[in-house]
Amino acid sequence: xxxxxxxxxxxxxxxxxxxxxxxxxxxxxxxxxxxxxxxxxxxxxxxxxxxxxxxxxxxxxxxxxxxxxxxxxxxxxxxxxxxxxxxxxxxxxxxxxxxxxxxxxxxxxxx
Amino acid sequence: xxxxxxxxxxxxxxxxxxxxxxxxxxxxxxxxxxxxxxxxxxxxxxxxxxxxxxxxxxxxxxxxxxxxxxxxxxxxxxxxxxxxxxxxxxxxxxxxxxxxxxxxxxxxxxxxx
Numbered sequence: 001x002x003x004x005x006x007x008x009x010x011x012x013x014x015x016x017x018x019x020x021x022x023x024x025x026x027x028x029x030x031x032x033x034x035x036x037x038x039x040x041x042x043x044x045x046x047x048x049x050x051x052x053x054x055x056x057x058x059x060x061x062x063x064x065x066x067x068x069x070x071x072x073x074x075x076x077x078x079x080x081x082x083x084x085x086x087x088x089x090x091x092x093x094x095x096x097x098x099x100x101x102x103x104x105x106x107x108x109x110x111x
Numbered sequence: 112x113x114x115x116x117x118x119x120x121x122x123x124x125x126x127x128x129x130x131x132x133x134x135x136x137x138x139x140x141x142x143x144x145x146x147x148x149x150x151x152x153x154x155x156x157x158x159x160x161x162x163x164x165x166x167x168x169x170x171x172x173x174x175x176x177x178x179x180x181x182x183x184x185x186x187x188x189x190x191x192x193x194x195x196x197x198x199x200x201x202x203x204x205x206x207x208x209x210x211x212x213x214x215x216x217x218x219x220x221x222x223x224x
Contacts, residue, residue, distance in 0.1 A: 035214075040216065041216050042198065042214035042215050042216040042217060043155070043198075043214040044214075045212075048211065058211070088152075090154055099145070099157045099160075100157075102154035102155055102156070103154060104153070104154055105153075105154050
């Protein structure tokens, strides 16, 4: 079955640690996105990539980093520079400008 | 002003009721519009696209008013399974010349038995 997988589902981090969230898709989509969702708020764009080896900052990129070495993979690293990292992180992909398909998300909690 | 604004909700309605959600967007150059549904602690999923002429999918009707920069979603004969958060989504051209989706904060709907 085609789709997007994210791992882990739940992640706990101590302050000062970097963590990497995994996102893999087998939909053969060119574009991939990372969003953050906080309670009662909409999704905010962190980073996006339209093609392998290229990515762009979204609205809230500070404290995050990404790589796009393979079409299928778009990992997100939450660095210690991100001051308020506890949130629900969603990865998405699309072939064009319309529907985005989302992974199941990773809930990150900083202890 | 937020780029995409929605009714704050929450909406609590009895089964069988008709409920309407409204959404306004600020960027007049926006080209595509959507309603996504998000269940509690799950990822958003596309409910329907919104076309200029208005469109209907079963009990759901979406309308777009470009002049007023306004989008609506009407749900008729509400079911318990309609309980979710409904996100208004607008496709805009970002500063990096790439199109990106901008999400509203969502309106929570609870359908009561």
